[in-house]
């Protein structure tokens with residue numbers, strides 16, 4: 001077996017998942033995902049996080065191969081989510097004297113998921129665990145992406161063990177370090193990982209970035225995706241951009257439509273945006289494109305125009321699902337447009353407006369609602385909606 005090292009005595013223990021279709025049983029991962037754990041072999045031996053439970057056998061074998069009879073002294077738990085704590089019980093069973101290292105919120109999760117922990121070391125900001133020549137400093141970064149989340153900073157080699165922060169979808173297909181892979185391929189997967197998984201916690205991510213800024217970081221080892229040792233600015237600048245809701249001058253147009261009338265309104269709006277000089281216009285059918293990709297584009301572009309036909313006094317269910325996710329994510333600083341279609345007594349636009357109130361994005365024009373086929377006056381209102389959005393963006 002190849003052994004991949006971050007430093008002379010620090011090992012990467014990662015496993016590629018190309019079988020799972022949906023991460024967290026929600027988010028599509030067509031390019032898979034990796035689960036990364038790390039092993040520091042010093043006077044004391046420390047594991048940093050574990051892996052998803054389906055890899056337990058390989059994981060234990062790989063640890064054995066490196067340690068050749070030595071025991072693991074510490075399991076540092078940066079993050080308790082089961083894709084990283086999945087092997088915790090197996091590790092404790094194999095090394096009964098192991099000390100679990102976490103913060104005051106960690107051990108409650110250990111107990112609720114696995115068992116009452118026996119040997120624990122509770123750490124807080126700035127505490128340092130001496131392993132020999134390696135020293136792990138801890139910093140709490142709550143809600144990036146769970147309440148107990150923390151990072152471990154290895155002071156000698158200046159490695160940030162970052163948990164889910166700076167993680168990525170996409171398996172590591174041979175290349176493990178950022179300078180061994182083509183980042184163009186990973187860009188979309190890194191962004192989707194951020195927006196789908198961490199995106200709700202942008203203010204917390206900002207706090208974490210500021211808190212970690214004083215550290216001299218030479219390498220970032222996350223629990224998913226590549227290890228960053230060359231292009232740290234590449235990923236840091238992107239995380240900074242995304243978590244401050246910094247967007248480009250584009251428009252995401254989403255519609256839910258059964259018979260095509262709402263879609264026709266979307267096409268008119270999109271065409272007019274283009275005539276006004278907007279180059280980045282992404283039009284999505286909410287029934288076809290998974291929310292994962294649409295949310296990603298909402299993080300990319302400043303404007304969102306959403307349309308829905310009426311459906312049982314509500315909006316079209318697939319639009320509703322998408323908007324519920326967006327609302328929960330608390331995405332900020334967008335321009336909004338609303339349109340829809342009905343035949344009886346409406347329901348689509350009425351509920352789109354509830355979404356508008358909830359997200360508090362700036363509504364650039366009154367909602368446009370047509371009854372059946374698109375006619376002249378509502379066609380013109382669609383044009384005006386697009387113009388109002390273009391004015392805002394180009395303003």
Ligand SMILES: Cc1cc2nc3c(=O)[nH]c(=O)nc-3n(C[C@H](O)[C@H](O)[C@H](O)COP(=O)(O)O)c2cc1C
Nearest residue numbers: 258259260261262309310312313342343344345346
């Ligand atoms: C299952 C179902 C439920 C509907 N519910 C409503 C409704 O509550 N209110 C309404 O005005 N129209 C309702 N309609 C009619 C459609 O919203 C209407 O025909 C609209 O023009 C469809 O737009 P589309 O062409 O974009 O699919 C419903 C249609 C279906 C099939």
